[in-house]
Amino acid sequence: MVKVYRSTVLDAPADRVWRDLRDFNGMASWHPSVVLSRIENGQPADKVGCVRNFQLKDGSRVREKLLALSDYDYTCTSAILDNPMDLSHYIATLRLFPVTEGSRCFIEWSAEFDCPPEKVAELGETVGDGVFQTGFDALKKRYGRR
Amino acid sequence: MKVSVIRSAVIDAPIDRVWAVLRDFNSHGRWHPAVASSRMESDLDGDVVGGVRRFSLTDGAELREQLLRHSDREHTFTYCSLDSPLPLFDYVATVRLKPVTDGNQTLWDWRSQFRAPDHRATELENMIGQKIYEAGFSGLRKFLAEKEGLPRPPGPEAATAALPAACGEYLPSKALVVASTGDPEVMTLTDVTISAPGPQQVRIRQTAIAVNYLDLQHRRGTSAGFDLPGTPGVEGVGEIIDVGEQVNGFFTGDRIAYMSRKSGAYAEIRCIDADACIPLPDGVSDIDASTLLKGVTAALLLSRVFKAAPGATILIQAVSGGLGHLLSQWAKSMDLIVIGTVSTTEKAKFGRDRGCDYPLVVAADTSLAAEVMRITHGRGVDYWVHSSGARGLDAALACLSRCGHCAVIGDRDGQPISLDVNVLKQKSLTVSAPVCFDYFDDRPFLHRLVHQLFAKIQSRTIIPAIEAFPLSQASKAHSRIEARQTMGAVVLTPGG
Numbered sequence: 001m002v003k004v005y006r007s008t009v010l011d012a013p014a015d016r017v018w019r020d021l022r023d024f025n026g027m028a029s030w031h032p033s034v035v036l037s038r039i040e041n042g043q044p045a046d047k048v049g050c051v052r053n054f055q056l057k058d059g060s061r062v063r064e065k066l067l068a069l070s071d072y073d074y075t076c077t078s079a080i081l082d083n084p085m086d087l088s089h090y091i092a093t094l095r096l097f098p099v100t101e102g103s104r105c106f107i108e109w110s111a112e113f114d115c116p117p118e119k120v121a122e123l124g125e126t127v128g129d130g131v132f133q134t135g136f137d138a139l140k141k142r143y144g145r146r
Numbered sequence: 147m148k149v150s151v152i153r154s155a156v157i158d159a160p161i162d163r164v165w166a167v168l169r170d171f172n173s174h175g176r177w178h179p180a181v182a183s184s185r186m187e188s189d190l191d192g193d194v195v196g197g198v199r200r201f202s203l204t205d206g207a208e209l210r211e212q213l214l215r216h217s218d219r220e221h222t223f224t225y226c227s228l229d230s231p232l233p234l235f236d237y238v239a240t241v242r243l244k245p246v247t248d249g250n251q252t253l254w255d256w257r258s259q260f261r262a263p264d265h266r267a268t269e270l271e272n273m274i275g276q277k278i279y280e281a282g283f284s285g286l287r288k289f290l291a292e293k294e295g296l297p298r299p300p301g302p303e304a305a306t307a308a309l310p311a312a313c314g315e316y317l318p319s320k321a322l323v324v325a326s327t328g329d330p331e332v333m334t335l336t337d338v339t340i341s342a343p344g345p346q347q348v349r350i351r352q353t354a355i356a357v358n359y360l361d362l363q364h365r366r367g368t369s370a371g372f373d374l375p376g377t378p379g380v381e382g383v384g385e386i387i388d389v390g391e392q393v394n395g396f397f398t399g400d401r402i403a404y405m406s407r408k409s410g411a412y413a414e415i416r417c418i419d420a421d422a423c424i425p426l427p428d429g430v431s432d433i434d435a436s437t438l439l440k441g442v443t444a445a446l447l448l449s450r451v452f453k454a455a456p457g458a459t460i461l462i463q464a465v466s467g468g469l470g471h472l473l474s475q476w477a478k479s480m481d482l483i484v485i486g487t488v489s490t491t492e493k494a495k496f497g498r499d500r501g502c503d504y505p506l507v508v509a510a511d512t513s514l515a516a517e518v519m520r521i522t523h524g525r526g527v528d529y530w531v532h533s534s535g536a537r538g539l540d541a542a543l544a545c546l547s548r549c550g551h552c553a554v555i556g557d558r559d560g561q562p563i564s565l566d567v568n569v570l571k572q573k574s575l576t577v578s579a580p581v582c583f584d585y586f587d588d589r590p591f592l593h594r595l596v597h598q599l600f601a602k603i604q605s606r607t608i609i610p611a612i613e614a615f616p617l618s619q620a621s622k623a624h625s626r627i628e629a630r631q632t633m634g635a636v637v638l639t640p641g642g
Contacts, residue, residue: 008248009156012606029371030501060312097244097255100284102429103153106253108244135246144434144609 001089002120006132014105015099020099020142021094021146024066031135033057033060051081054056061083067091080113087123089114093116107136149267151278159290161245161252162603165221166288168241168254171213172199178282180204207231214238221312227260232270235261254283266477280631289436293354300428315342317349317387320476320640321413322620325375327367330624335411335617339636341418345392350384350402350418354436354614355411357623357636358468364409365624369557372409382418382459383432393420401426403435412620424596429604437472437610437635441599442592443555443582444473447531449595451553456481458528459604461518461545465502466493468635470557473531475501475608485521487514489630490614496633500611506549514538518545525552536563543569543577551576614639 010017020030025045028037035056039045040063045052049066061082068077074096080087090113097106109132115123158165167173172192175184182202186625188211190197198212209231211381215224221244227237239258246253256279262270277453319340322333343349361378373379383403389396396402402423410416425437448454451498460477463471476485478501486502494505505514508514518527526547532539533556542552554577565577586592602608611634615623619638626632 005245006247007245007253009246009251012609014451016606029495078351097154097253098152099154099156099253100152102281106154106156106244106246133248142609143429143606144612 001112001114002124003110003112004124004128004132005108005110006128006136006138007106008133008140009099010105010107010136010139011079011142012105013103014074014096017105017107017139018071018096021074022046022069022071022076024050024069024076024078027054029080032130032138033134035130052078057139077119085123085126086115086119087113107139109135147262147264147267148259149262149271150257151271151274151279152255152257153275153283154255155280155283155285156246157252157254157287157290160185160250161243163290164252164254164286165218165243166533167245167289169172169193169216169221169223171197171216171223171225174201177285179285180276180277180281183362185319187237190536195394226642232405233266233275234262234270235572238450247266254286256282300340316340317564319413319415320617321410321416322617323375323376324365324372324376327365327374330365330621330628333365333620333624338413340413340415340417340510343388345390346420347390347417348393348396348420349387349389349415349535350382351415352382352384352411353432354383355413355617355638355640356378356381356436356439357620357627357638358439361409361412362378362624362627363557371407377410377412379413380407380414380591381436381639382411383426383438384433387415390420396425401432401435403438412617412638421558426594427600430585430600433612433614433639434603435600435639436609436637437468438596438599438614439582440469440635441472441476441603441608441610442586442595443469444476444531445595445598446580446582446585447473447529447553447555447584448476448482449586450591452529453580454480454529454549456484457483459483459485459522459525459547460529460531460544461485461487461527462531463533464500465488465500465632467533469533470531471497471500471611471634472608473533474478476602477501478503479602479607485518485527494575496611501611514541515544521548529553531555536561539565540621543575546573546575549576551578553577554579579626610635612637617641 006014008070023045025039028034032058035054035055035057040053041048048066051063053063055061063081064078065081066078077093080090082103092111094109099106162438170192172184172186174181180203182204184199184201189252192215195213198210201209210228212228213225222242223241224264234402237260242255244253254376265326320335321338321340323336329404364372364378377430386398386400402425404418404422406422409411449479460482462470462473465474484502486497487506487508488497494507497505506517526545528547528550530542530552532554533540613632615636617640623636
């Protein structure tokens with residue numbers, strides 16, 4: 001089991017950031033690697049169990065299922081169904097915590113998955129830096145610096 | 147009643163260092179300003195679950211608290227109050243740390259729940275939040291800085307040191323000067339000296355200078371009110387170097403923004419009438435504050451000009467532009483339906499990310515009216531923000547709903563615009579031509595709009611998008627605007 005964890009601080013209140021991140025179909029609007037996203041079977045994006053199907057910048061496709069969504073504690077958990085990489089049993093959680101000092105927010109993104117032993121380092125980096133940190137960098141830019 | 151207190155902060159130290167101090171339940175005497183001394187009953191260690199600590203506070207009060215849970219893996223501990231001088235019942239608190247991997251810092255979350263008498267709930271919530279938790283954050287920061295040689299949090303000393311030392315009669319500066327009107331290249335960076343401020347002026351060192359469309363017209367010579375040789379720019383942000391003898395309420399070191407009918411902003415240092423200055427609150431950066439004129443113009447259109455109502459539909463021309471992207475975010479925050487026109491799909495995506503529900507890419511063969519009628523189910527839009535002069539005004543009027551309102555702003559092509567009032571009568575239409583400075587002579591009104599704008603920026607309801615250029619590259623900034631290559635607001639940064 002490989003575990004990946006990344007976190008950062010964004011210069012906007014958690015409520016404001018959650019408005020953008022709770023949209024399970026909204027990743028294309030903020031994550032630079034995601035080009036197109038749609039929810040399969042025309043289901044609403046906040047229906048637990050719905051499947052998002054997105055196209056990455058390199059043309060490949062990823063399908064992910066929404067396992068849990070909580071407006072109460074700003075959490076979204078999803079599992080990968082199909083992906084072009086050697087990942088299996090991939091479950092990721094994105095969570096916000098308010099930082100009351102300066103009304104900012106803390107965002108953490110963690111994942112657990114299985115993969116062939118020789119690919120642990122490579123895939124850990126792809127997920128941690130390529131997906132999580134790249135997403136954070138785009139969010140930091142989006143909310144700006146005060 | 148049940149009370150819940152939550153406070154959190156980011157500590158500029160790795161989690162292991164912060165946890166090394168906090169994991170000791172008996173450590174508060176060393177770093178918390180409110181705790182004079184702390185000891186464990188029965189001489190237990192500070193990480194024994196079930197252990198009881200006894201505090202003496204700096205005000206002489208005594209209290210006892212018991213450790214209920216402690217985890218090195220989760221960087222967390224939970225404790226309850228056994229005896230307290232305050233009317234707190236069932237007080238249970240949790241301290242939890244999380245690593246900020248991006249920057250190697252630490253999130254510290256401190257929260258509690260308890261019951262308290264109704265009439266004292268708010269008072270106790272504030273007291274615990276501020277005097278215990280927030281004071282604890284500062285106390286630990288100070289402790290880490292002193293004991294472990296970490297950088298100290300910026301205090302008042304640091305702020306004073308950052309002030310410009312020079313405060314003489316004349317200060318050297320650079321300004322962009324237009325000797326004769328024409329292309330962007332007519333602006334040349336020139337050495338100038340700035341004399342001390344007049345009796346009702348302040349002298350400021352600028353940090354961000356807004357580029358407005360009016361500046362381009364001044365430079366081209368297509369708009370009155372600009373004398374040659376002259377320096378363009380009607381809006382900027384900076385820090386006060388010194389103040390004239392009759393100025394009240396502004397001091398050296400204050401951060402201010404200003405907008406003025408008089409040009410001269412494209413410079414490092416300048417003098418400006420104190421009347422035109424607006425103090426900046428913490429939480430609004432200099433660069434964000436440089437969108438002041440565009441932001442309050444957006445507010446003016448929605449509040450005074452349109453008197454916009456929630457649920458109404460607004461069409462914003464050039465929705466990805468400096469004014470457009472602020473206006474669409476503001477309109478969205480009022481629950482308006484926002485349609486915007488843009489010239490490229492890239493700008494459409496930019497607009498959609500900033501509150502525009504329907505960004506329409508307008509090409510030569512586009513029937514805008516058909517699109518607008520499709521979106522509004524044949525009703526038309528209630529408000530139309532028109533910035534393309536005579537071009538497209540007939541189409542705008544055709545797209546308005548009954549009793550609709552079109553505001554003609556800016557002066558894109560300088561051509562005369564003719565209007566047939568009979569056309570307005572067919573649908574009870576209003577066409578207005580607001581010039582913002584005419585409204586802003588009403589200073590209390592302006593200050594209300596400024597207050598609303600800063601509040602929306604602080605809450606990130608409005609996020610200004612800014613393309614910054616060094617002051618020396620003002621010509622390039624103008625060229626890019628004329629080629630319609632920019633998105634959001636354009637700002638010049640002296641020394642950048």
